[in-house]
Amino acid sequence: MQQEVSRRSNRERSDTTRAAILDAARGLFVSRGYADTSTPDIVSAAGLTRGALYHHFEDKKALFRAVAEREAGAVAATIERETANDLTPREALKVGARAYFDAMGEPGRIRLLLLDGPAVLGKKEMMAIDAAHAQRTLEEGIAEAMAPAAPDAATLSAMASLLSAAFDRAALDIADGAPSEIYVETIGTLIDRMVSA
Numbered sequence: 001m002q003q004e005v006s007r008r009s010n011r012e013r014s015d016t017t018r019a020a021i022l023d024a025a026r027g028l029f030v031s032r033g034y035a036d037t038s039t040p041d042i043v044s045a046a047g048l049t050r051g052a053l054y055h056h057f058e059d060k061k062a063l064f065r066a067v068a069e070r071e072a073g074a075v076a077a078t079i080e081r082e083t084a085n086d087l088t089p090r091e092a093l094k095v096g097a098r099a100y101f102d103a104m105g106e107p108g109r110i111r112l113l114l115l116d117g118p119a120v121l122g123k124k125e126m127m128a129i130d131a132a133h134a135q136r137t138l139e140e141g142i143a144e145a146m147a148p149a150a151p152d153a154a155t156l157s158a159m160a161s162l163l164s165a166a167f168d169r170a171a172l173d174i175a176d177g178a179p180s181e182i183y184v185e186t187i188g189t190l191i192d193r194m195v196s197a
Helices: 002-032 039-046 050-056 060-082 089-104 109-121 123-146 153-175 180-195
Strands: none
Touching: 002 039, 002 050, 002 060, 002 109, 039 050, 039 060, 060 089, 060 109, 060 123, 089 109, 089 123, 089 153, 089 180, 109 123, 109 153, 123 153, 123 180, 153 180
C-alpha cells in the first residue's frame, strides 16, 4: 500500500512539474516567440532546474510540440463539448465551426498553432497533431452529414483538409479584427453547399 502511495505521489509530482514547464513555456512562446525563448528562460519562469526540463522533454522543440499538442487538444475539447448536444450532423459542423473560432480566440493560440507551429515543427508534424485531435472528428462529421452518399476515405480526407484550411484562414482574419459573424455565416454556407452536393 505504501509503495502504491509513493508511486502515485511521485507521478503526481512529475505531472505537476511537467505542467509547470508547459505553462511557463507557453507563456514565453506566446510573448516572445519560439526563437527568442531559451530553455534557461523557461526553467526560470517555471521555478525549476534545467535537469527537470530535460527529464521531461528532449529539447526545446519537443517542449514546443507538447505545448502545441496541449493547445490542439484544448481546441478539440471545446468543439466536442459544444457539439455534444442533440444536433443534426450538419448543425454539428456549423456549431463546431463557431466553437473553433471561439477556441482560437484564446490569447496566443493563433500564434502557437497557426504561425509558429508550422514554422517550428513543419507542416507535416502540425498536420499530424491536427489529425490526432480535430481532423478525425471533422472527417467523421462530414461523413455523417453526407450520409448515405459519403465519399471514399481519400476524398473525405481532402474535403476535411480543405475545410480545415478555411477555418484556419478565417481564424487568422478574425484575430486581425474581421467580424466573426461574417465568417461563421460564410463557413455555414460553405458547409451547406458541400454536404448537399
